[in-house]
Amino acid sequence: MEDLLNKSYKTDVDKKYTVLYVDDEEVNLRVFNRNFGKFYHVLTAIDAFEAQQVLSQNTVDLIMTDQCMPRMNGSDLLLKIVPMYPDIIRMIMTGFSDEEDISEVKKKVGLHRFLKKPWDPETLRKEIDVAFEKKEERLAEKAVAKKPRPAVKSQDTGIDLLESTMSLVETSESKQLKNDINSLVKESKTKKSEFMDGGINYLLSLKDSMLPNQHELKLYTEDAFIVYDKNRVNQNGYWFGECNDQLVIASFFSKTHTREALALNSFVSAMLTEIIYKENCTKSDLILKKLSTRIYVRFLGQKTETTCPLEIAVNVYDKKQDKLTHSAAYHDVFFLNDRNEFKTLAGNQEVMVPGKDIEYDVNTVSGENIKALYIVPVNILEETNEQREDAGALKMLLSEVHKLPFGMQSKMFSDYGYRSVIGLKI
Structure with a gap:
């Protein structure tokens, strides 16, 4: 019984995702943090410009932004950041009708959800969790599509096969051949790296020359x-x-x-x-x-x-x-x-x-x-x-x-x- 009474209980779930909430009213930022800070890593920004700074310094999985903000509204913010952060989940929240702006965002960069104020914490959390579940499903599908065939073990499978075969008939000639092939593989990788660096240097020279x-x-x-x-x-x-x-x-x-x-x-x-x-x-x-x-x-x-x-x-x-x-x-x-x-x-x-x-x-x-x-x-x-x-x-x-x-x-x-x-x- 004493062990049971002394047992510590976990009050927060594991925070797997980071959510950025953008709103020009500080009270809304505090309310959002209080409601969702125990489920996700919550970051907040008072306007679109601070949001861009937060994004540049943190890895953010989902951005939820108010639509009506001074200087730059939510639609313009998403149009600006999505080219830099194409995988971020994006949601817009508004208390007004901004169908034209919202449809522009949907057409140009895509929009996961368009939500109306005032929001209910329980309903909003379900929307966020559904968005994360769909993202995980897409990532899983991509992983399966990119999964290599079982027979391919590495980029150097041919070398591995040659080594396993030569181990059965090891001779001085076979050892030398294996060393020569390994040297060629190593050299080709080095050349590839030099080529990549050379490509950037060429582009730099071209840009600077103009x-x-x-x-x-x-x-x-x-x-x-x-x-x-x-x-x-x-x-x-x-x-x-x-x-x-x-x-x-x-x-x-x-x-x-x-x-x-x-x-x-x-x-x-x-x-x-x-x-x-x-x-x-x-x-x-x-x-x-x-x-x-x-x-x-x-x-x-x-x-x-x-x-x-x-x-x-x-x-x-x-x-x-x-x-x-x-x-x-x-x-x-x-x-x-x-x-x-x-x-x-x-x-x-x-x-x-x-x-x-x-x-x-x-x-x-x-x-x-x-x-x-x-x-x-x-x-x-x-x-x-x-x-x-x-x-x-x-x-x-x-x-x-x-x-x-x-x-x-x-x-x-x-x-x-x-x-x-x-x-x-x-």
């Missing part, structure tokens, strides 16, 4: 600098050129696998050259639309199962009219105005998903109001400022840096670890 240099940029503008780290794999890129007194400057970041990103960056540079010089297109929003279509049709071959998300800003300075226009997909730029205040030109707050029809915002600023323009991608802000995408730290740096000559500004950005920055005076 980057215009700082001297060329200074031909188009009063003064300029370019900071770009070529000492390690850099998935950022940039492009500039002038057509009919229109200076076009693009900055972009391919947010996909390294090899694919390097190839995509080279393709983007080539397509910008084609769009601007061949087609004389110098409208910032139209450039983005044309580029998105070309990536989808010519780079991806209209493969709907493949996406290459791109963060990109296109800036066009009209020298005759002395004005700057800016359009972007999750890529802001910053400028110092005539009152020495730093302002932000904000583009669309979602990445470019090639093939997706998006109307890009167009921001216009008079050249008289711009003393200096700084183009810094969001991913550079995040990696330089402890995964925070806000521009507070950058603006503090700029408030001091802008007082220096451009040559010294370039060095300071490099010293602070910024891997891709363009600064110019127009």
Whole structure:
């Protein structure tokens, strides 16, 4: 009886899965954590931007997001993250009717459940468990489909068979033959590794060779600098050129696998050259639309199962009219105005998903109001400022840096670890 009384009972189930809940109301986050924290590893985020940071630092099995949130709603959040996390289970919860947005998510990236507020904890847990069960079933089916035939033991089955046969008739000649074959197998594996590394090096060389240099940029503008780290794999890129007194400057970041990103960056540079010089297109929003279509049709071959998300800003300075226009997909730029205040030109707050029809915002600023323009991608802000995408730290740096000559500004950005920055005076 004493043993029975002293026996400890397990109050929580084994937490096998991690769930991220996104809602702009803190009380809802607390309620969700209290109801489901004993069944799953629960992570919470107060908005879509914090959710992206949580995803970058944790392995998440399921994301449940509120639809109606400021700055970026649940639909846009899913459209942004699914290309990076294609296996994540996704659910949207709303108290309103957002059928158009929801159907867009279903069409573009798929949606496991669309739930209405207020939610009942017991019913919601059943929905989550069903989603996990279906995922486990899909994984099991894939595992069975990929299971090798029993006769195949390894990649070197032929060597194993040869060794077992030779053990019966071992001679000095057979020993030498076995050693020779093993050497060839080892060499082929080494060559394969060298080939893979060489492939990345080739793509790096191709991408870097298409980057215009700082001297060329200074031909188009009063003064300029370019900071770009070529000492390690850099998935950022940039492009500039002038057509009919229109200076076009693009900055972009391919947010996909390294090899694919390097190839995509080279393709983007080539397509910008084609769009601007061949087609004389110098409208910032139209450039983005044309580029998105070309990536989808010519780079991806209209493969709907493949996406290459791109963060990109296109800036066009009209020298005759002395004005700057800016359009972007999750890529802001910053400028110092005539009152020495730093302002932000904000583009669309979602990445470019090639093939997706998006109307890009167009921001216009008079050249008289711009003393200096700084183009810094969001991913550079995040990696330089402890995964925070806000521009507070950058603006503090700029408030001091802008007082220096451009040559010294370039060095300071490099010293602070910024891997891709363009600064110019127009």
